[in-house]
Amino acid sequence: MYDSRVARSSGRARAAAAVLGAALLVAGCSSEDGDGEPDPAARITQQPKSADPFWVNPDGTAARQAAALAKAGRKAEAEQIRKIAEQPVGEWIGPENPQEEARGFTEAAEKSDRTALLVLYNVPHRDCGQYSRGGAADGDAYRAWLDGVARGIGDRSAVVVLEPDAVLHLVDGCTPEEFHEERYDLLDGAIAKLKSLKNTKVYLDAGNPGWGRPDQIFQPLQRAGIDRADGFSVNVSNFYSTQDSLAYGKQLSAKVGGKHFVIDTSRNGNGPYEGGDPAERWCNPPGRALGETPTTRTADPLVDAYLWVKRPGESDGQCKGGPKAGQWWARYALALARASK
Numbered sequence: 001m002y003d004s005r006v007a008r009s010s011g012r013a014r015a016a017a018a019v020l021g022a023a024l025l026v027a028g029c030s031s032e033d034g035d036g037e038p039d040p041a042a043r044i045t046q047q048p049k050s051a052d053p054f055w056v057n058p059d060g061t062a063a064r065q066a067a068a069l070a071k072a073g074r075k076a077e078a079e080q081i082r083k084i085a086e087q088p089v090g091e092w093i094g095p096e097n098p099q100e101e102a103r104g105f106t107e108a109a110e111k112s113d114r115t116a117l118l119v120l121y122n123v124p125h126r127d128c129g130q131y132s133r134g135g136a137a138d139g140d141a142y143r144a145w146l147d148g149v150a151r152g153i154g155d156r157s158a159v160v161v162l163e164p165d166a167v168l169h170l171v172d173g174c175t176p177e178e179f180h181e182e183r184y185d186l187l188d189g190a191i192a193k194l195k196s197l198k199n200t201k202v203y204l205d206a207g208n209p210g211w212g213r214p215d216q217i218f219q220p221l222q223r224a225g226i227d228r229a230d231g232f233s234v235n236v237s238n239f240y241s242t243q244d245s246l247a248y249g250k251q252l253s254a255k256v257g258g259k260h261f262v263i264d265t266s267r268n269g270n271g272p273y274e275g276g277d278p279a280e281r282w283c284n285p286p287g288r289a290l291g292e293t294p295t296t297r298t299a300d301p302l303v304d305a306y307l308w309v310k311r312p313g314e315s316d317g318q319c320k321g322g323p324k325a326g327q328w329w330a331r332y333a334l335a336l337a338r339a340s341k
Contacts, residue, residue: 044056044058044063044082044085044086045058045086046112046114047086047087047088047293047294049113049114051295051296051297052088052293052294052295052296053114053115053296054088054109054114054115054116054117054159054294054305054307055088055105055108055109055112055114055115055116055117056086056087056088056112056114057088057089057091057105057108060085060089060311061311061313061314061328062081062082062084062085062089062311062312062313062333063085065081065085065313065328065330065333066078066079066081066082066085069081077334080334080337080338081313081330081333081334081337083290083337083340084290084312084313084333084336084337087293087294087308088114088117088294088307088308089117089266089308089309089310089311089312090117090118090119090161090307090308090309090310090311091105091116091117091118091119092118092119092121092311092326093118093119093120093121093122093149095122095134095135095136095145097148098145098146098148098149098152099148099149099151099152100152101152102118102148102149102150102151102152102153102158103151103152103153103154104152105118106118106152106153106154106156106157106158107156109156109157109158110156110157114157115157115158115159116153116156116157116158116159117158117159117161117307117309118149118153118158118159118160118161119160119161119164119309120146120149120160120161120162120163120190121135121163121164122134122135122136122142122145122163123135123136123142123163123166123183123186123187124136124137124138124139124141124142124179124182124183124186125175125176125179125183126165126166127165127169128169128174128175139182139185139186142186143186143189146189146190146193146194147193149194150193150194150196150197153194153197153200154197155197155198155199156199157199157200158197158199158200158201159200159201159203159262159305159307160194160200160201160202160203161203161205161233161236161262161307161309162187162190162191162194162202162203162204162205162229162233163187163190163204163205164205164233164236164237164309165205165207165236166183166187166205166224167187167204167205167206167207167217167220167221167224168205168206168207168211168217170183170184170220171212171216171217171220172211172212183224184220184223184224187204187224187225188223188224188225188228190202191204191224191225191226191228191229192225192228195228195229195230201230202229202230203229203230203231203232203233203261203262203304204221204224204225204226204229204231204232204233205232205233205234205236206221206232206233206234206249206252206261207234208234208235208236208238208240208245208248209234209235209240209244209245209247209248210238210240210272214248214251214252214255215255217252218252218255218256221252221256222256226256226259227256227257229259230259230260230304231253231259231260231261231262231304232249232252232253232256232259232261232262233261233262233263233264233307233309234248234249234252234261234262234263234264235263235264235265235268236264236309236310237264237266237267237282237309237310237316238264238267238268238272238282239267239268239270239271239272239273239282239285239288240268240271240272241268241271241272242263242265242268242291242292242299242306244271245263245264245268246263246299246300246303249261249263249302249303250300250302253302258302260302260303260304261302261303261304262303262304262305262306262307262309263298263303263305263306263307264307264308264309264310265291265292265293265294265306265307265308266290266291266307266308266309266310266311266312267288267289267290267291267310267312267336268288268291269288269289269290269291269292269336269339269340269341270287270288270289270339272285273285273286273287273288280319280320282316283316283317283319283320283322284315284316284317284319284320284321284322284329284332285320286320286335287335287339288335288336288339289336289339289340289341290312290336290337290339290340291306291340292306293306293308294306294307294308312333312336312337313328313329313330313332313333313336314326314327314328314329315327315328315329315332
């Protein structure tokens with residue numbers, strides 16, 4: 001198996017709490033803790049729009065962790081976690097309430113005059129039965145879920161990273177052949193649906209520099225509808241350097257009509273892990289670091305943005321002592337932040 005799997009970063013309860021918390025903070029209702037002291041999470045503000053137009057969730061998991069550490073007197077650790085809390089990260093839309101979640105995140109972003117970064121990761125037969133297995137029950141369930149997402153976004157500004165690994169797993173042999181035709185149809189339909197919205201940009205996921213070559217995936221991307229998308233994403237939830245991701249993306253762009261792309265830099269500050277079992281180097285590797293902070297000011301005109309698509313500090317799965325995929329792992333988050341440059 002190639003080291004391409006993505007750890008799912010959503011959960012209904014957490015997402016609902018984040019939406020509610022963000023709404024309260026926008027309304028100014030969470031500025032103090034129970035002792036009347038300023039809540040450290042309430043001091044999480046937006047990044048300068050000119051360089052980073054994406055919404056920072058002031059009540060995200062990292063913000064709440066930083067607040068808890070500060071309240072416990074662990075100020076040095078709180079400041080480390082703030083390195084994560086202060087940056088915009090992807091909001092992974094859960095399976096149960098897509099319309100409510102998409103509306104909550106995009107409304108909160110709109111109130112802050114920012115763009116919501118959303119990740120859709122619910123395609124049937126997701127992750128080939130690995131740590132992030134799951135997804136919609138079938139094609140009809142996926143289309144209904146996507147309709148909910150689209151209604152929730154409406155005319156508000158959003159950037160959507162569409163189905164990490166979904167095309168890659170059609171190419172690398174992970175997804176059984178009998179599911180290929182349906183997946184291509186679902187991806188093509190998802191791009192058409194999302195691009196019918198007034199202010200939504202869509203980047204179809206295209207794997208990472210470590211799994212293979214661009215000439216193995218460009219035709220599947222075309223079949224999945226890349227021509228109608230704004231571009232593609234690379235290195236989602238992975239650790240390959242920005243330089244290597246840039247080279248991979250530029251080679252792939254040349255094969256798909258010069259499409260632009262975005263790079264996930266959330267955890268690539270020290271590049272990929274070279275030790276241990278090669279089949280699981282992607283899963284909670286030690287010694288990694290936060291990468292370049294999200295920005296639209298990138299090293300190449302083909303790269304629309306560096307993004308934190310993966311939420312730093314959330315586990316890739318139950319490996320190397322980690323909790324379930326998508327769950328917050330405080331020790332790992334601290335290690336990423338401390339190692340960052």
